Amino acid sequence: MANYDAIVIGGGPGGYVCAIRLAQLGLKTACVEGRETLGGTCLNVGCIPSKALLHASHQLHEAEHNFAKMGLKGKSPSVDWDQMKSYKQDVVDQNTKGIEFLFKKNKIDWLKGWGSIPEAGKVKVGDEVHTAKNIVIATGSEASSLPGVEVDEKIVVTSTGALDLPKTPKKMVVIGAGVIGLELGSVYARLGAEVTVVEFLDEITPGMDKDVQKTLQRILKKQGLSFVMGAAVQSVDKTKTKAKVNYKLRKDDSEATIDADVVLVATGRRPFVDNLGLDALGVKMTERGQIATDGHWATNVDGVYAIGDVIEGPMLAHKAEDEGMAVAEQIAGKSGHVNYDVIPxxxxxxxxxxxxxxxxxxxxxxxxxxxxxxxxxxxxxxxxxxxxxxxxxxxxxxxxxxxxxxxxxxxxxxxxxxxxxxxxxxxxxxxxxxxxxxxxxxxxxxxxxxxxxxxxxxxxxx
CATH class of the missing domain: 3.30.390.30 (FAD/NAD-linked reductase, C-terminal dimerisation domain)
Structure with a gap:
């Protein structure tokens, strides 16, 4: 057992940034993380690996469509999918090892394992219980699915499985026309897959500017993505190697089916608060399953704070980072601030x-x-x-x-x-x-x- 000024539960963008800022402000700090590497969903199976694949597939698109226009002539490159995934993993490894280096540099203890809060001021990791004057919950989020859609990360996948498919599918159905669905749909469309996006609403990227929605959908259609809008997915039927996506159009209740080799479920994310012991601790939650906090990221339990995807607001890595720095300042007796009106x-x-x-x-x-x-x-x-x-x-x-x-x-x-x-x-x-x-x-x-x-x-x- 060790005593700390602060323990951060979660080593993702919000958590590791919070831990670093706490240490910089002179507090004895530990960070609890159960993955083999730091960085959370973002660095391991989210933002960073997806950007690597987006970059690689965009270079392929440029070679196939624009190189000849610039006088760069020759055979189009072939795709070595395993090598592309190795490149993606190299990018991930560089970033996660960088966070581990920053922990050592700032003398932050990495408590390896999954954490829970048995009582205020205490964090349990494995069989050990550590004490802390302040506890920050930064456990992030997990992919959510739909009723009638069972994820196996092989045929029916979330973003995690979509980043590590054994081969490029011939046909992919993406359920959800939000950020994750469009980004990963773009990757596989460039790699030769026939991609169909099925969206419940009548426009893509819900909540964004209407002009942007129309322009982006038009451009993505030109790039080969197909869209079925206003469609409610009813179920996904799986075999060992294929799937059928069954949906109903909202405008007339007509039903239809699309065949796919892979189905990507990109219908959003939900706070990951499992096994933290929040119910027993008496932490107040919102109706949407988020941890309720005040204007200073404090929960109703004294000394327990929460940031990032587990609280209200957009589920964005940089929003979590801002909150991580701000709550660290708050804990250190300074004035932490996040301008929620200016989060890109x-x-x-x-x-x-x-x-x-x-x-x-x-x-x-x-x-x-x-x-x-x-x-x-x-x-x-x-x-x-x-x-x-x-x-x-x-x-x-x-x-x-x-x-x-x-x-x-x-x-x-x-x-x-x-x-x-x-x-x-x-x-x-x-x-x-x-x-x-x-x-x-x-x-x-x-x-x-x-x-x-x-x-x-x-x-x-x-």
Whole structure:
């Protein structure tokens, strides 16, 4: 048994960042993690391996469709799937070992095993019980499924199984047109699979800007993905090597079936709080199974905090990281803060999609008087030079004050460019502030400036 100032349960992005910040602030810190490697779902079977496969498959797409246009001629590369998976694993290993190094550097104890909280101030890992003045729950989330759909991670898979299939399927059905489904659907479509996305709602990427939804779906269709919208999956019938997805269309209750070699269930995630002992501890939960916290990430049990996917808010690694740093500051007697109005979201398809702040729909619902500045990447020289002229930057600003309220980008490097808007919003900048800031030429980010100009007297290259 050991005594700590703080124990963090969970070594994912929220947990390991929290542990590092606690140690930097001078607190004796331990982190509980049962995986063989640190980094949680994100680094091991989520964000990082999926980005490796997205990058590799995008290079294949470029070779097959754009190399010859640039005078790069020759046979298209063949796909060695096992080698691609090895590359993916190398990327994962580099990152997880990096976290382990940071733990050693900051003198954080890694308590290997699965943790529970038998009582306030105590954390049990295996047969050992450790004491801590503060406990932070950062156990993340797990994939959720649907009634009538049994996941075996072979034929019917979650994102975890989809990242490690033994071979590329000929036919894949993706249930859910959210971020995970579209990203992994894109990977396999580029690798030659016939991909069909089945979505319950009438639009993809629920909650995102309507213009982005329509544009992204149109582009993905051109890339070979098929969509069945407004469809409620009833069941999935499996054999040893195949599956049938049975669904009903909401508009007329008609029923249909799609054959598949692999079915990816991408219908969202749920908080992972199993075996923590929260019921016995008396931790208050929300109706959606999340841990209830106050404005300082504290639960109703003294000395117990929670961050990341187990509490309310978007299930995003960077949101968990922000909360991890903030709650560490709070525990250390400082003032931790997270601005939930400025948390960007990114979809790593090609083109990328990124957004932050308000959508037009949310502003209309609130009765906000707003204006729109929009600029197409067809007017951006750099984007056209690399065959990525589809898409746009859209900035929403207050009509009276010109203050930036949100932005939505679909185009090259959108996930990086969105942070210019994030910084602007953090400082309460106006669209004119962005428009009057010199942007290097030729860069994709000039499209952001043009959209800001469009909020005023008009874009130059439109």
């Amino acid at each position: 979201g990114v979809i790593y398809t090609a083109p990328e999609v990124a957004s932050v702040g308000a959508t037009e729909q949310s502003l209309k619902e609130k009765g906000v008087n707003y204006k729109v500045g929009k600029f197409s990447f067809m007017g951006n020289a750099r984007a056209k030079a690399v065959f990525q002229g589809e898409g746009f930057v859209k900035i929403l600003a207050d009509k009276d004050t010109d203050r930036v309220l949100g932005a939505h980008i679909i185009g090259p490097a959108a996930g990086d460019m969105i942070h210019e808007i994030c910084v602007a919003m953090e400082f309460g900048a106006s669209a004119q502030d962005i428009a009057l800031t010199c942007h290097a030429h030729p860069t994709y980010s000039e499209a952001v400036r043009e959209a800001a100009l469009a909020c005023g007297d008009g874009a130059i290259h439109a």
